[in-house]
Amino acid sequence: MSVRIVDIREQTLSIASPIRNAYVDFTKMTTSLVAVVTDAVRDGRRVVGYGFNSNGRYGQGGLIRERFIPRIVEADPKSLLDDAGANLDPDRVWASMMKNEKPGGHGERSVAVGTIDMAVWDAVAKIADRPLFRLLAERHGKTADPRVFVYAAGGYYYPGKDNSALRAEMRSYVERGYNVVKMKIGGASLDDDRERIEAVLAEIKGKAQLAVDANGRFDLETAIAYARTMREYPLFWYEEAGDPLDFQLQAALAEFYPGPMATGENLFSHQDARNLLRHGGMRPDRDWLQFDCALSYGLCEYQRTLAAITAAGWSWRRCIPHGGHQMSLNIAAGLGLGGNENYPDLFQPFGGFPDDAKVEDGIVTVPDLPGIGFEGKAALIKVMRELAE
Numbered sequence: 001m002s003v004r005i006v007d008i009r010e011q012t013l014s015i016a017s018p019i020r021n022a023y024v025d026f027t028k029m030t031t032s033l034v035a036v037v038t039d040a041v042r043d044g045r046r047v048v049g050y051g052f053n054s055n056g057r058y059g060q061g062g063l064i065r066e067r068f069i070p071r072i073v074e075a076d077p078k079s080l081l082d083d084a085g086a087n088l089d090p091d092r093v094w095a096s097m098m099k100n101e102k103p104g105g106h107g108e109r110s111v112a113v114g115t116i117d118m119a120v121w122d123a124v125a126k127i128a129d130r131p132l133f134r135l136l137a138e139r140h141g142k143t144a145d146p147r148v149f150v151y152a153a154g155g156y157y158y159p160g161k162d163n164s165a166l167r168a169e170m171r172s173y174v175e176r177g178y179n180v181v182k183m184k185i186g187g188a189s190l191d192d193d194r195e196r197i198e199a200v201l202a203e204i205k206g207k208a209q210l211a212v213d214a215n216g217r218f219d220l221e222t223a224i225a226y227a228r229t230m231r232e233y234p235l236f237w238y239e240e241a242g243d244p245l246d247f248q249l250q251a252a253l254a255e256f257y258p259g260p261m262a263t264g265e266n267l268f269s270h271q272d273a274r275n276l277l278r279h280g281g282m283r284p285d286r287d288w289l290q291f292d293c294a295l296s297y298g299l300c301e302y303q304r305t306l307a308a309i310t311a312a313g314w315s316w317r318r319c320i321p322h323g324g325h326q327m328s329l330n331i332a333a334g335l336g337l338g339g340n341e342n343y344p345d346l347f348q349p350f351g352g353f354p355d356d357a358k359v360e361d362g363i364v365t366v367p368d369l370p371g372i373g374f375e376g377k378a379a380l381i382k383v384m385r386e387l388a389e
Contacts (some may be wrong), residue, residue, distance in 0.1 A: 002085045003127060004077045005293055007037040008069045008116070011387050012059035015347045019156035022186030022217035030059035031350060032112070035388030036119040040127045042370070045188060048386045049123025053115045054323035055347045056265075060112035068097045068112055086370035087127050093120050094300040098199020109296045110268035118327050118372070126371040131154045132327075133366055135336030146366040148332045149339030150359060151211065151236075153175070153324060154346065155183020155200070156201065163199040170200050170208075172266070173344060179208045180236050185226065186217035194229055195260040213239040220249045227257035231368075237262040237288055245272070251281025262288035265322030268296040270304040277312040288338065292322040293331065302331065324351040326372050333366045349379035 011033045017026045033052045040047040053060060070081070075096040083091040084107065125132040136142035155166060166183065173181045183200055185193045200210055212235060218226065223241035230238060237260040242249035244266035254261070263280070267273055269285035275292055276282060282289070293302035306316055317338045322326035324343040332340045343351040343366075353375025358366050369376045374384060380381050 001077070002081060003087055004039045005036060005072060005080065005088070006039050007388070008072060008119075009035045009037070010061055010064045010069065012061040015055060015350065016028040017346060018188060018348070021156060021184045021213070023215045024056070024093050026055075028268070029055065031057040032056065032061055032064055032115050032194065033066065033348075033384065034115050034119045035384065036116070036312075037388055038123055040123075040128065041301075042126060042373075044128060046389070047123055047126045048388045049119040049121070049126065049371065050388075051118025051122060051327075052294070052325070052350055053111045054164055054292050054325060055343070055351070056322075057108070057111045057295055060108060060115060063109055064116065067109075068116055070097050071099055072116075076277065088120060088122055088124050090117065090120050090298075091300050093117075096185045104271075106268040106296070110301075111295050114294045114296060114298040114301075117300055118294055121299050121327070122371040122374070129370055129385050131366070131368050131370060132328070132372050133330040133332075133334035134368075136331065137186070140335060141216065142334070142336060144334050145336065146333050146368075147363050148329060148337075148366060149180075149320075149362055150178070150329075150364050151180035151182060151320075151339065152178040153341050153343050154180045155181070155196075156346075157184060157187045163196055166196060167199050167203040169345075170203055170210075171259060172348035174204055176344060177361065178342075178344075179362035180211060180235075181208055182211040182213055182239075184215065185212045185313065186214035189201045190222075190225060190229065193226075197230070197233060202216050202369045209234065209236040211239060211262070212238040214241050214242045216243050218242050223249060223253050223255045227253060228287075230260060231257055235259055239263065239290070240265065247276060247279040247281075250276070254281045254283065260286045260288060261322070262290055264290040265292050265295070267291060270308045272375060273305045274308040274311060274312065277309070284312075284318060287318065289314070289319045290322045290341075291319065293330065294323055294325060294327055299327070299331065306335065326353065326374065326377075328363075329353065329366055330372055349377065349383060
């Protein structure tokens with residue numbers, strides 16, 4: 001029996017918070033929630049796939065409703081199916097969305113497409129009655145490993161938050177099982193940030209490692225000044241020092257910072273990823289790649305990005321995606337990435353893991369739930385079902 005998409009719905013929701021990083025505050029941050037409704041039924045319930053875009057990029061309701069949903073709805077339903085006609089083909093759905101789109105200019109449309117793509121993959125895995133990570137492993141001839149390294153992201157600038165509060169936050173992550181924590185830099189002076197870093201290092205000494213994230217704030221001179229200060233610290237990585245597309249800055253910075261660096265969360269295509277590896281001076285023996293499928297045209301495109309990584313001589317184990325969502329968690333478990341970000345206390349209910357999943361020594365085990373596993377997170381699936389079920 002063939003499958004049809006019978007409806008696609010979108011809703012823009014607030015994930016606002018009084019926090020800020022070096023570039024933006026989140027007081028008006030939104031996300032798009034998408035539901036792809038099919039006529040398939042599993043366990044007495046109609047199969048609905050869900051997706052949303054990662055934090056840091058606003059909801060994409062206009063693009064989703066005006067451009068990308070109509071193209072899927074107007075396509076011949078049979079053209080969206082796999083060769084057996086028994087399930088949706090994510091690549092064919094993706095191609096229908098991108099019809100009549102010019103190449104290049106990978107901006108907000110990549111977020112809109114990535115949001116729908118997440119919902120399509122959720123539906124496909126549910127129709128197959130498989131966890132997405134196991135479905136991906138099978139398709140790529142890999143052995144799925146449900147145990148995934150995760151780190152706790154936080155350490156934002158917050159009104160009235162002093163270093164004692166920052167230390168308490170990081171201590172709480174360690175107490176919850178994380179052995180790598182991340183904090184923001186670049187939103188204060190170098191002297192102030194040095195004090196913040198040293199406060200956290202003193203708090204977590206011997207228990208966890210610290211990563212720092214500048215969110216693309218620095219020019220080369222400032223990036224180097226921070227590098228010269230921070231290379232004395234045992235940091236897990238120095239993240240996104242300069243503008244994401246300033247590959248020359250990234251390459252120059254490597255001469256001043258011998259420790260691991262990370263970037264890529266704001267590169268939204270396999271072409272941009274390829275250019276980073278060609279021109280950004282990234283070092284495959286120590287640096288990390290943070291491409292986020294939910295912001296970069298979805299998993300269909302992310303697989304092309306992984307192919308570009310392979311062609312450049314990099315291991316997929318050097319990928320730890322941005323975003324802190326279960327889609328990347330499934331990709332990490334299914335395709336053998338290096339891990340996944342998580343926001344234990346922020347951007348709820350969209351961030352984080354199913355309710356029963358626990359972090360132990362920096363590892364979380366992905367449960368065997370059909371699809372992406374949203375149904376295992378009570379607060380999240382409640383919001384999702386209000387949209388489409």
